[in-house]
Amino acid sequence: MLVDQPGDTELSRVFSPDHRVSLGLSRILEILPEVAQVGAHVDEELVGWVKTARTAGASWQQVADVLGVTRQSAWERFSRRVSS
Structure with missing residues (x-):
């Protein structure tokens, strides 16, 4: 497999909803656009x-x-995105 799947790792802890909430609103709002940018890159x-x-x-x-x-x-x- 090309990438590891999150399991009982640090990565899975970071992505857990409980951890995200514990960051506080200002940090969550800082991270949100970064996550969106990563998501756009993954989609591309x-x-x-x-x-x-x-x-x-x-x-x-x-x-x-x-x-x-x-x-x-x-x-x-x-289909529209791969035909061009």
């Missing part, structure tokens, strides 16, 4: 990987299966 990367998979010959069903969504969901989410 995911689109790039889907485009690579499709270029390599993957069907929408194969993409959907590995992402754990329906074929229709995968197509609706990515």
Whole structure:
């Protein structure tokens, strides 16, 4: 697997709702745009990987299966973004 899954690690503690609340409102508001930026980057990367998979010959069903969504969901989410 390319990335580790959070388990009983420091990472899972940091991402827990209890930990986030304990940071206090001002710190939460500081972090929020950073999280949004990371999310946007992850989304861009995911689109790039889907485009690579499709270029390599993957069907929408194969993409959907590995992402754990329906074929229709995968197509609706990515088809316009990977065709350009």
